Amino acid sequence: MTRPVLTFWFEFASTYTHLAVQRAEALAEARGVALAWTPILLGPIFAAQGWTTSPFNQLPVKGANMWRDMERQAAKLGLPPVVRPEPFPQNSLLAARVATALPPEARPGFAREVFLAEFARGETISDPQVVSAALAACGLPAEETLARAADPETKAALRAATEAAQAAGVFGAPSFTTPDGELFWGNDRLEDALDWAVERA
Amino acid sequence: MTRPVLTFWFEFASTYTHLAVQRAEALAEARGVALAWTPILLGPIFAAQGWTTSPFNQLPVKGANMWRDMERQAAKLGLPPVVRPEPFPQNSLLAARVATALPPEARPGFAREVFLAEFARGETISDPQVVSAALAACGLPAEETLARAADPETKAALRAATEAAQAAGVFGAPSFTTPDGELFWGNDRLEDALDWAVERA
Numbered sequence: 517m518t519r520p521v522l523t524f525w526f527e528f529a530s531t532y533t534h535l536a537v538q539r540a541e542a543l544a545e546a547r548g549v550a551l552a553w554t555p556i557l558l559g560p561i562f563a564a565q566g567w568t569t570s571p572f573n574q575l576p577v578k579g580a581n582m583w584r585d586m587e588r589q590a591a592k593l594g595l596p597p598v599v600r601p602e603p604f605p606q607n608s609l610l611a612a613r614v615a616t617a618l619p620p621e622a623r624p625g626f627a628r629e630v631f632l633a634e635f636a637r638g639e640t641i642s643d644p645q646v647v648s649a650a651l652a653a654c655g656l657p658a659e660e661t662l663a664r665a666a667d668p669e670t671k672a673a674l675r676a677a678t679e680a681a682q683a684a685g686v687f688g689a690p691s692f693t694t695p696d697g698e699l700f701w702g703n704d705r706l707e708d709a710l711d712w713a714v715e716r717a
Numbered sequence: 718m719t720r721p722v723l724t725f726w727f728e729f730a731s732t733y734t735h736l737a738v739q740r741a742e743a744l745a746e747a748r749g750v751a752l753a754w755t756p757i758l759l760g761p762i763f764a765a766q767g768w769t770t771s772p773f774n775q776l777p778v779k780g781a782n783m784w785r786d787m788e789r790q791a792a793k794l795g796l797p798p799v800v801r802p803e804p805f806p807q808n809s810l811l812a813a814r815v816a817t818a819l820p821p822e823a824r825p826g827f828a829r830e831v832f833l834a835e836f837a838r839g840e841t842i843s844d845p846q847v848v849s850a851a852l853a854a855c856g857l858p859a860e861e862t863l864a865r866a867a868d869p870e871t872k873a874a875l876r877a878a879t880e881a882a883q884a885a886g887v888f889g890a891p892s893f894t895t896p897d898g899e900l901f902w903g904n905d906r907l908e909d910a911l912d913w914a915v916e917r918a
Contacts, residue, residue, distance in 0.1 A: 565776055575766055577888045581900055588899075588909065687778045698789075699782055704905045708789065 520717030527689040528608035534631040536690040536703040553623040555615040599638035607642040613665040625654040721918030728890040729809035735832040737891040737904040754824040756816040800839035808843040814866040826855040
């Protein structure tokens with residue numbers, strides 16, 4: 517018997533993805549679901565939608581509520597208090613390439629470390645030292661992984677993943693897709709997406 | 718001892734408000750919270766944000782996912798299958814004025830009826846007959862209420878409520894605000910908002 521699969525499309529600059537990244541593995545484990553952790557870049561997807569920045573920056577009143585909501589949600593989930601990195605959104609290209617270069621089983625741990633650096637400590641995730649520290653915290657070889665992240669194949673794989681996300685209807689992050697074509701958007705739908713994967717497997 | 722209060726800002730054209738309207742009273746009751754049902758118009762608020770229609774119409778891929786999500790959420794909550802009214806969004810002015818003209822205790826029942834007409838049967842809520850049927854289903858006097866809905870005082874009260882919502886930071890619906898200044902946005906935050914109202918009362 518194969519385990520149900522759920523594809524987890526994530527973008528390192530996304531606030532609510534932080535909440536999903538910190539919880540996803542434990543929730544999936546409890547339900548016996550295999551999560552396919554797939555880093556993407558929302559930049560090209562937002563650009564195709566005619567956006568030039570985060571929707572939270574486009575609408576300040578919505579952005580202010582998002583940060584307050586993040587604080588409340590983080591407290592509710594037992595996560596560290598939320599820190600807003602400068603600038604927001606962060607440039608996520610390096611982190612996304614590094615995650616792409618990692619073997620799939622190493623991605624959840626790396627992602628958790630990067631998102632904690634970004635939204636619990638306000639660090640700059642485009643800084644190779646911050647990314648190296650995240651790799652080291654997971655016992656992953658920093659120098660070698662950063663080199664692989666710069667390979668043309670890695671860059672092409674990240675572009676392909678972003679295009680696959682777009683083709684699957686992804687318009688924001690986090691998003692979750694099932695083999696039978698359902699798309700669940702947002703940290704608030706993580707449980708529903710996992711349940712769907714189990715019930716329709 | 719006074720009951721904790723939560724202000725429930727609702728817009729009759731809003732899809733996710735349907736989900737909140739059908740559940741809110743029972744959830745509030747169970748927690749001992751008094752809900753202040755306050756109809757508003759998002760039109761002026763969206764216009765101030767530079768929008769001319771529903772954000773779900775501005776971005777078709779997001780809109781398509783919203784309708785699918787509504788279907789899934791309605792099924793999960795045991796609500797009737799979701800029907801998309803034409804046009805979407807509906808013109809909600811009449812329903813909002815009628816709700817404003819009603820005494821507060823009559824608003825929840827009327828709102829539930831209107832939202833079922835709109836999103837379970839696809840009826841046109843700007844049609845006085847549809848609104849009259851919703852009033853009649855609640856045992857409310859249709860002709861008299863419609864007449865009161867057209868009074869200048871009712872129109873002014875609805876405008877004032879919309880301005881109060883905007884002043885409270887409301888940028889979408891459903892929204893919930895607490896006396897200590899918290900704003901919770903979305904049907905997904907209804908439980909959190911009620912819990913906050915109870916804990917900080």
